[in-house]
Amino acid sequence: MKVIVIGLGAMGSSVLYNLSKRGVEVIGIDRFSPPHQFGSTHGDTRVFRVAYKEGIDYVPLLIRAKELWYELSQERESDIFLNTGVLYIANHENDSVVGPLEVTKSYDIDYEQLSHEELVYRYPALRPDQDMVGFFDKEGGILKVEDCVESYLGFSRNFGAKLILDEIVLNWKASNNGIEVITESDRFFADKLIVSAGAWLTDLIDLNPVNLSIERQVNHWIDVKDKTQFSISELPVTTWEYGLENRSFYTIPDLGQGFKISRHHGGEITNPNDVDRSVKNSEVEDIQQLFESFFEASGVVENSKTCLYTNTDSQDFLIDFYEGNDNVLILSPCSGHGFKFASVVGEIAADLIETGKSKFNLTNFSFKKHKNFN
Ligand SMILES: Cc1cc2nc3c(=O)[nH]c(=O)nc-3n(C[C@H](O)[C@H](O)[C@H](O)COP(=O)(O)OP(=O)(O)OC[C@H]3O[C@@H](n4cnc5c(N)ncnc54)[C@H](O)[C@@H]3O)c2cc1C
Numbered sequence: 569m570k571v572i573v574i575g576l577g578a579m580g581s582s583v584l585y586n587l588s589k590r591g592v593e594v595i596g597i598d599r600f601s602p603p604h605q606f607g608s609t610h611g612d613t614r615v616f617r618v619a620y621k622e623g624i625d626y627v628p629l630l631i632r633a634k635e636l637w638y639e640l641s642q643e644r645e646s647d648i649f650l651n652t653g654v655l656y657i658a659n660h661e662n663d664s665v666v667g668p669l670e671v672t673k674s675y676d677i678d679y680e681q682l683s684h685e686e687l688v689y690r691y692p693a694l695r696p697d698q699d700m701v702g703f704f705d706k707e708g709g710i711l712k713v714e715d716c717v718e719s720y721l722g723f724s725r726n727f728g729a730k731l732i733l734d735e736i737v738l739n740w741k742a743s744n745n746g747i748e749v750i751t752e753s754d755r756f757f758a759d760k761l762i763v764s765a766g767a768w769l770t771d772l773i774d775l776n777p778v779n780l781s782i783e784r785q786v787n788h789w790i791d792v793k794d795k796t797q798f799s800i801s802e803l804p805v806t807t808w809e810y811g812l813e814n815r816s817f818y819t820i821p822d823l824g825q826g827f828k829i830s831r832h833h834g835g836e837i838t839n840p841n842d843v844d845r846s847v848k849n850s851e852v853e854d855i856q857q858l859f860e861s862f863f864e865a866s867g868v869v870e871n872s873k874t875c876l877y878t879n880t881d882s883q884d885f886l887i888d889f890y891e892g893n894d895n896v897l898i899l900s901p902c903s904g905h906g907f908k909f910a911s912v913v914g915e916i917a918a919d920l921i922e923t924g925k926s927k928f929n930l931t932n933f934s935f936k937k938h939k940n941f942n
Contacts, residue, residue, distance in 0.1 A: 569593065570758040571921055572749050574737045574772065576602045577609040578713075578907050579899040580764035581720035582914025583921075588727035590918060595756055596729055597749065599736040599768075602721065603714040607766045607840070608876050610714060611787045613820045613828060614907040615805050617654045617708040619677050621667025622883065622905065627675050629912050629928055636911035637711065644719045647712075652821065653804040654708030657687065657700050664809045664816070665703040678706040693797045695864045697810065710805060710820055713907060720914070732756075737765075737772060742896055760921050763890075764899040767840035767876045773890060773898065778938040780901055783877040784835040786847055788855045789826030792867035798827040807832075808862065817858060826870055829855055833877070833904065840876060847872040877904035882941045885909070887916065887933040894924055 571587055573580045576598040584596040603610055616634070620626045637649040658664040665681075672679055682702035687694060696702075725731060732751070740749045740761060747761040765772050767782045792798045800821045807818040820828040831854075838844070852869045859867060878901030880886055885906060890896040899917050900906065906913070916926045931937060 569760065569922075571595070571760045571762065572597065572747060572756055572758040573762045573764060574740070574749065575763065575765035575768070576717075576721060576731070576733075577607050577764065577766050578717065578910040579766075579902070579913050579917070580762070581717045581724070582910045583762055583764065583899065583917040584724040584729050584914075585720040585727070586914040586918035587921065588724045588729035590922070591727075592918075592922070594724075594729045595732065595758065596721075596724065597732040597735055597737055597751060597756070599734070601733040603717040605873065607768075608878060608902075609717055609766075609907065611828075611873055611875055612713060612825050613823065614711045614713045615654060615708065615807070615818060615820065616649065616711050616908040617705050619668035619671045619679055619703070619705040619707075621663060621671065623932065624671055624674055625929055625932055626909075627671060629909055631675075632915070632928075633909050633912040634707070636915065637716075640716065640719055640911065643723065644715075648715045648719065649709055649711055650800060651707070651709040652800050654705045655682075655691075655804045655806045656703040656705065657694070657696050657806055658809040659697075659699050660701045662809050662814065664807065665701055668703050668705060680704040680706065691803060693803055693863055693865055694806070695862050700810075704804070708805060710800075710823070711907065716910065740772065742893055747895060760895045760897070762897045762899055762917060762921065766900050767878045769878065769898070769901060771841075778886065778935065779881050781837050781879045782840055783833065783879055783904070784838045784843055785830065785875050785877055785904070786835070786851050787828060787830045787873050787875060788852065788869050789828050789871040790855075790859055790867040791870040792822060792827045792865055794865055795822055797865060798822045810862075827867065829859060831855075831858075835877070838876070843874060843876065845874045847874065879903045880938055880941075882932075882938065884937070885913075885933045886935070886938060887913065887930055888935045889920070891935075897921060
C-alpha cells in the first residue's frame with residue numbers, strides 16, 4: 569500500500585511517522601518546510617491537560633497521547649514533555665474549575681483544589697481576584713512544539729518516508745485506479761490519501777455544509793525581571809477565566825524565551841492566504857495590561873507572533889473519511905486545542921488507513937456529527 573499525506577504540521581508529521589514506522593510506503597508533501605511560522609504549529613510550546621472540561625470523551629485519547637509523547641521523548645533521547653502541571657484559575661462557579669473536577673469523577677486523574685489563600689501563598693507571582701480559586705491538574709504540562717514536529721519528520725525519513733517540501737498541492741483526484749495528487753511541478757500516485765492541511769483544508773476539499781473558521785491568534789513573550797519566579801521550578805502552566813464575559817488567557821513558564829502569555833479565542837476571522845502577520849501596538853498593550861493585572865511582578869512584552877486556529881462550529885475535531893471514501897482521510901481541523909492530541913491522532917489515522925477502524929470512539933469527530941451541529 570502507498571499513502572500520500574498532504575500537510576506535515578502537527579497531525580501530518582505524526583501520521584507520517586506512524587505509517588513509516590509500520591513499514592508503509594508513504595510520501596509527505598508540504599507547501600512550506602515544517603516546522604514553520606505560517607500555520608498552527610509554532611511558538612515554542614503547547615499546553616497538555618488531562619482533566620479535559622471540553623468533553624469526557626477526549627480523556628481516553630489524552631491518556632494514550634501522553635504515553636506516546638513519553639515514547640517519543642525516549643526515542644529522541646530528550647524530553648519533549650515537561651510535567652509541570654496545569655493550574656486552572658477562575659471564579660469558584662466557573663466551568664474552568666468545575667468542569668475538570670467533574671472529569672475526575674470518571675477518571676483517575678491526579679489533581680488538587682486550591683482556595684484563593686492557598687493560590688497566593690503557594691504562587692506569590694500570581695494576583696488572582698478575591699473570588700478566584702484553583703484546580704491543579706497535576707498530570708498536565710508543556711510540549712515543545714517544534715521539537716515534536718522535527719522529531720516526527722526526522723524519524724519518518726529514517727523509516728523510509730519520502731518528504732516533498734516547499735511544494736504546493738494544487739488538487740487531487742480519487743478514481744478506481746487510486747489517488748492522484750497534483751502539485752505545482754509534479755504528479756504523485758498512491759492508493760490512499762490523508763489531507764491534514766490545517767487552516768488550508770478547504771483549499772483542497774469541499775467540506776460544505778461543515779463550516780470552518782480560521783481565527784488569527786497572537787502569542788506574546790514577556791521579559792520578566794525575576795526569571796526564577798516564572799521558571800518551571802516555581803510556576804506551572806496557568807489558564808485563567810475572568811470578568812463578566814469569561815474571557816480567557818493562559819501562560820506558560822519561561823523556558824528561556826520569555827514568559828508566554830496569550831488570549832484564547834477572541835481573534836479576528838481571517839483567511840490563511842491573507843493573514844495580517846504584523847502585531848498591533850494595541851495587542852501588545854492589551855497583554856501588558858493583562859500581565860500587570862494578574863501577576864505580582866514586573867516585565868515587558870518583548871516578542872509577539874501570530875498563529876492560526878482552525879475552528880469547527882462545535883469546537884470538536886474533524887477526523888473522518890471523506891464522503892464515505894475509505895481511501896481519503898481528513899485529519900484536523902483541531903479548533904485551537906489539537907496539538908496535545910497529535911501523537912494519538914497520528915496513531916488513530918494510521919489505524920484507520922490500515923484497517924478502516926480505530927479503538928477509540930470517534931463519533932464526535934465524524935462528518936455526520938459536524939453536519940448535524942447547529
Ligand atoms: C497560538 C496557538 C496556541 C495553541 N495552543 C495550543 C495548546 O496549548 N494546546 C493544544 O493542544 N493545542 C494548541 N493549539 C492548537 C494546535 O496547535 C493545532 O490544533 C495544531 O497545531 C494543528 O495542527 P495541523 O496539523 O492541523 O495544522 P498545521 O500544523 O498548520 O499543518 C498544516 C500543514 O499543511 C500544509 N499545507 C496546507 N495547504 C497545503 C497545500 N495545498 N499543499 C501542501 N501543504 C499544505 C501547511 O504548510 C502546514 O504545514 C494552539 C494553536 C495556536 C494557533
